[in-house]
Amino acid sequence: MDIINFFVNLLSDPRGAIAGWIIALGPLWVYSPLFLIVFVETGLVFFPFLPGDSLLFAAGVFSADGGGLNVWATLIVFYVAAILGNTSNYWIARFFGARIIDSGKVKALTPERMAKLDHFFAKYGGLTIVITRFMPFFRTFAPFIAGTGHMNFGKFTLFNCIGGISWVSLFVLVGYFFGGIPFVQEHFEVIVLGIVAVSVAPAIIGAIKAATSSRKGKQAPKADTE
Numbered sequence: 545m546d547i548i549n550f551f552v553n554l555l556s557d558p559r560g561a562i563a564g565w566i567i568a569l570g571p572l573w574v575y576s577p578l579f580l581i582v583f584v585e586t587g588l589v590f591f592p593f594l595p596g597d598s599l600l601f602a603a604g605v606f607s608a609d610g611g612g613l614n615v616w617a618t619l620i621v622f623y624v625a626a627i628l629g630n631t632s633n634y635w636i637a638r639f640f641g642a643r644i645i646d647s648g649k650v651k652a653l654t655p656e657r658m659a660k661l662d663h664f665f666a667k668y669g670g671l672t673i674v675i676t677r678f679m680p681f682f683r684t685f686a687p688f689i690a691g692t693g694h695m696n697f698g699k700f701t702l703f704n705c706i707g708g709i710s711w712v713s714l715f716v717l718v719g720y721f722f723g724g725i726p727f728v729q730e731h732f733e734v735i736v737l738g739i740v741a742v743s744v745a746p747a748i749i750g751a752i753k754a755a756t757s758s759r760k761g762k763q764a765p766k767a768d769t770e
Contacts, residue, residue: 604719637691
């Protein structure tokens, strides 16, 4: 129950979680949980629900003057966590991807979907690694799929660095520059929910379009038969 409460509190109130870590761990060790959460979210395919975007934004707020964090240390810690997380996810997939998929524990990664995704990554792998950084859930699965599809590691590393640095910089610096505005402080929870909603929106729209296209594809043969 304690671990469940930890994740629920982290998802609902990342600002409160970081404030607690600053008090409990001090100005140096507070970066440890920040690093760990981003690393796990991007590095382990079983944890796509961790709050990457909102955590970066909240950490950016605390990196402003008097917040308890240093903006350069925050950026560097998150850069390293994001890049190493994706890299570990890639290599886990290279060595254990087939076993994980065959086990059925990750319902979203069926063999049929993986075959389609492998073909897609062959064409758009680099761009996908960058774009999915800004999409919750997808950023966890993208490096795993790249690894199972045997995307060239040099190419993967290049786009992994571009995507990781861009993602971290955007959310941390937005929090850093705008988090001190009274309106943001007063409506922090609503703004965090808005960030999550905007991040998830492309994935939802894509899923709806895919479902609609699939339904139309099934209806077309029936119409032709009639």
